[in-house]
Amino acid sequence: MFFSADPGSVTHGIQLSLVPVFLLTAVAAMIGAVTGRLARIIDRARTLEERLDARPDAARTAAAYAELADLRKRGWLVNVCVALLTFCSLLIGLTIVTLFLGETTSMEFLRLPTIFFLSGVICFLLALLCFLAETLLATRVLRFGRPR
Numbered sequence: 624m625f626f627s628a629d630p631g632s633v634t635h636g637i638q639l640s641l642v643p644v645f646l647l648t649a650v651a652a653m654i655g656a657v658t659g660r661l662a663r664i665i666d667r668a669r670t671l672e673e674r675l676d677a678r679p680d681a682a683r684t685a686a687a688y689a690e691l692a693d694l695r696k697r698g699w700l701v702n703v704c705v706a707l708l709t710f711c712s713l714l715i716g717l718t719i720v721t722l723f724l725g726e727t728t729s730m731e732f733l734r735l736p737t738i739f740f741l742s743g744v745i746c747f748l749l750a751l752l753c754f755l756a757e758t759l760l761a762t763r764v765l766r767f768g769r770p771r
Contacts (some may be wrong), residue, residue, distance in 0.1 A: 643715045643722075643740060650747060657754060659703045660761075668694045670748070681682050693764050700757040707750035714743035 671687050671694075718739040725732045 631639070631691065633658075643718045646743065646747070647712060647715050650708050650712050653750065653754070654705060655746075657701055657704050657708065659748075660757065661698065664694050664698050668698075691708065691766065693760060697757050697760050700753050700760070704750045704753035707746045707753065711743045711746035711750065712740045714746060718743060 642713060667690060671691055675684060675687050718736050721732045721736040724730055725736065
């Protein structure tokens with residue numbers, strides 16, 4: 624493997640590799656938001672389970688189990704979202720590595736950076752769809768003033 628000694632090609636390699644880093648910033652912010660939602664889902668599920676253990680009232684038990692089922696679906700969607708975002712980060716990282724190595728070495732990666740980048744963007748879009756589905760599911764269970 625031949626590394627280029629030309630500062631211009633190293634500079635250009637860094638410039639090429641820097642652009643996908645902005646997507647990594649968006650992914651990191653999204654992971655933070657989604658894991659915050661997961662924490663709230665877990666907290667709510669624990670609260671419901673404690674209520675069920677403390678006072679097993681037949682009328683409220685059915686409603687609590689229905690809400691726990693919704694929380695389970697939401698938790699699954701959030702977990703899928705985090706997995707997709709993590710895979711997106713991995714693919715964008717591989718994009719950065721192949722762009723930099725392709726510019727600064729004699730190695731030819733052909734279309735590999737393009738495949739990595741587009742796959743990462745697709746994972747990000749799928750994660751956004753999971754996030755949308757989770758938020759729609761979360762707002763569906765709200766009652767907004769209706770008696771419980």
